[in-house]
Amino acid sequence: MANPRFVPFVDLSKQHEPLRAELMAAMTAVADRGDYILGNSVVQFEQAFAAVCGAPLGVGVGSGTDALTLGLRACGIGPGDQVILPVNTFVATLIGVLQAGATPIFVDCDLETGLMDVAAAERAITRRTRAVIPVHLYGQMVSPAALRALSETYGVTIFEDAAQAHGAEREGVKAGSVGLAAAFSFYPSKNLGAMGDGGMVLTQQDLVAQTVRSLRNYGSTRKYYHTDPGGTNSRLDTLQAAILAIKLGRLSAWNCDRNRLAKLYDHALQPLAAHGLIPMTNLSGSGHVYHLYVIRLTRDCPIDRTRLQQELAAADIQSGIHYPVPCHLQPAFHHLGYQPGDFPIAEQLSQEILSLPMYPGMTDDQLEYVVKTVMGLVQACPVLT
Numbered sequence: 001m002a003n004p005r006f007v008p009f010v011d012l013s014k015q016h017e018p019l020r021a022e023l024m025a026a027m028t029a030v031a032d033r034g035d036y037i038l039g040n041s042v043v044q045f046e047q048a049f050a051a052v053c054g055a056p057l058g059v060g061v062g063s064g065t066d067a068l069t070l071g072l073r074a075c076g077i078g079p080g081d082q083v084i085l086p087v088n089t090f091v092a093t094l095i096g097v098l099q100a101g102a103t104p105i106f107v108d109c110d111l112e113t114g115l116m117d118v119a120a121a122e123r124a125i126t127r128r129t130r131a132v133i134p135v136h137l138y139g140q141m142v143s144p145a146a147l148r149a150l151s152e153t154y155g156v157t158i159f160e161d162a163a164q165a166h167g168a169e170r171e172g173v174k175a176g177s178v179g180l181a182a183a184f185s186f187y188p189s190k191n192l193g194a195m196g197d198g199g200m201v202l203t204q205q206d207l208v209a210q211t212v213r214s215l216r217n218y219g220s221t222r223k224y225y226h227t228d229p230g231g232t233n234s235r236l237d238t239l240q241a242a243i244l245a246i247k248l249g250r251l252s253a254w255n256c257d258r259n260r261l262a263k264l265y266d267h268a269l270q271p272l273a274a275h276g277l278i279p280m281t282n283l284s285g286s287g288h289v290y291h292l293y294v295i296r297l298t299r300d301c302p303i304d305r306t307r308l309q310q311e312l313a314a315a316d317i318q319s320g321i322h323y324p325v326p327c328h329l330q331p332a333f334h335h336l337g338y339q340p341g342d343f344p345i346a347e348q349l350s351q352e353i354l355s356l357p358m359y360p361g362m363t364d365d366q367l368e369y370v371v372k373t374v375m376g377l378v379q380a381c382p383v384l385t
């Protein structure tokens, strides 16, 4: 077997090289037009991305975090409102809720998928609950049927954090089309990434879209007339929109490639289940878009996670942990009053998970090298009994 020597966690050049000429032409066109702020490409990309996600309306903003903040505000969520979110998410989900002025209420997750425990979210609903934010973590959606049932039974708004789920699908429903609105991020390493920061709010409702358009632009829809408090400066750059529009054409092929790689990983790692090493569960078939490929080193696994990561690094294989500290245990949010032990599943997962290299264009040789290396390290350890 050829040793591919170095397996990065993500390699964006695999996406950009084949598109080089198109990307350069699109960027040159923006420079030539000079419509840097809210230009042509922004409107075009907003419509194209919304269409791909099965939502009627899209509004481009400066980042995924701002998509959460401005999207929640535009849905009328703010001070005095409780918003339920999973504790095992990237911290930006929480920051969005706090910046909207709402009160975050954490819930635990499912051990097999890492997705928000919908039953726990249901138990957390009170008279002050305005919204639930399902995070479509690692590229897999929280069940749309379960979310819609929650919304219908309790009248809560579903606001999706789809920052890891561009093009994902479950139960025939696409990420970004389940709730009243959804937030996407175009951070470079997301399934659809810009060459810089970017984000988008998708929504079913005209009023929400109009309000985000105003909020991202100093709270005004007409120059120098400011109607919406809470406005800020957070627009998707025209240059980034032009780049994203080119890359959007490849999204589904890239997601297919991620799926193919995930199946290879799943299959090749099967023998390690006996050693307590198991991949996170896929409940959505090819609708899972594998933003990350995450395995668990359960209590039965003989190798320590830190040691496995170090040994992989020594073999020139990068890996990651998404995420090592659940939101409720982050020092910055101590004042929210949560304690260790409040969310046992998320806390357990944060100790057990490991993300292996996963990106479109990763070669079979590279994957095989990662698998062989992991297997060698795990099987070399004495089995615990």
Ligand SMILES: *Cc1c(COP(=O)(O)O)cnc(C)c1O
Binding pocket: 063, 064, 065, 066, 089, 090, 092, 093, 135, 161, 163, 164, 184, 185, 186, 187, 197, 198, 199
């Ligand atoms: C990346 C990410 C965000 C934040 O997006 P930015 O564009 O970096 O602000 C929010 N939520 C989740 C789940 C993410 O993965």
